[in-house]
Amino acid sequence: MTAAARLAALDALPAQELCTHAEQALTALVDVMNQETTLLRAGHMRQAGQLTPDKTRLAQDYVTFARAIQRQSARLAAEAPALVQRLRAGHESLATQMAENLRVLATAKSVTEDVLTDVARMVGQQNRAKTYGTAGTVASDGASAAKGIAINRAL
Template sequence: MSAAERLAALDDMPATELCASAEAALNELVAIMNEETTLLRAGSFRQASHLTPEKTRLAQDYVGLARSVQRQIARLREEAPVELDRLQNGHERLATQMAENLKVIASARNLTDTLLTETANVVAARERTRTYDESGTIPAVTQGSAGIAIRKTL
């Protein structure tokens, strides 16, 4: 099925079914983001990273459905106003969860960057020359002289 056919199929769904599908995708996305946020707060970064593929798939599904809802908004207001209101309330929950999730991700990244910088400084300090140079002074510390390799997955 081509992309145009998938879009047409979404747009042709009955109003209540389209709203229900979008709401189900939204609820699953909110749930997985909540789970990720909880894991990140607990410091379980590896476990949280395993949720990324599923979170990405759910986000793509929701965006496709949400765009269809936007294209069909006039019809949905007429044919399924209660379901549309419920979907809009759910979207507000998603926005709140996304803001919290992004805040926790930013904190985790900041913590990771701080730990990496401190680790690099410790490694550099261990490798620093502790002898006098020809002028009779100990050479100044050169930041970043020692390299460390990091694989960032978060």
């Protein structure tokens, strides 16, 4: 089935069915994001990372339905105004959950960077020669502090 045929099939769905599919995708996405946020808060980064494929798939599904609803907004407003209103409320819930999820992700990233920077600094201090310089003080070389440790900032 081509993309155009899939879009036409979505657009041809009865109002009730289209709104129900969108609401189910929305609810599932909010649930997965809530699970991820809870796991990140608890420090379970690996388990949270395992939710990424589901979250991505559900987000794609939701966007597909949301675009179909946008294309059919006039028809849906006439045929199922209560369902459209419920979807709007659900979308606001998604926006709130996304904001919280992004805040927790940013905090986790910051904490991880701080920990890795501290570890790099400690490793660099252990590997530094402790000799006296010409002024009678222990020489310090800040450039060697992070040898052998890289920080991936792509989180």
